[in-house]
Amino acid sequence: MTGMAKDLHPTTDAPGLHVNGGSRYTAPTGEYACRCGASDSAKGDTAVTALVQAYGEHKASHAKEARR
Template identity: 45%
Template sequence: MTDLTPTPQQPGLHVAKPAKDFPAHGSYACRCGATDRARGDDNVRDLVAVWIDHRNTCPHR
């Protein structure tokens, strides 16, 4: 399986939660170079909201 971590060359959002009792983790990358990572269910939920906002406003989508 290939690495699913987003990069500016392969932009996107990746979120994983290996099991119910483990914390979620996620990361995003945009073509413009913006990147971020988070660990923990609440932090990942916030990361997704930031990604959606960035995706909707970034001219490099």
């Protein structure tokens, strides 16, 4: 289990994205944390989808900075 906190929730020390798909009775949830300190969370289909996209864009912005 590399790169994630022991409880699967991302932190600045163990950054990443965690998504729980929910169930028939609960909404999906998601959260991310980055080493730079950025973090966010969401609940519900649309919000979690947007969170995943935002996390991807955030990671890509770091990659672009590293190439400069």
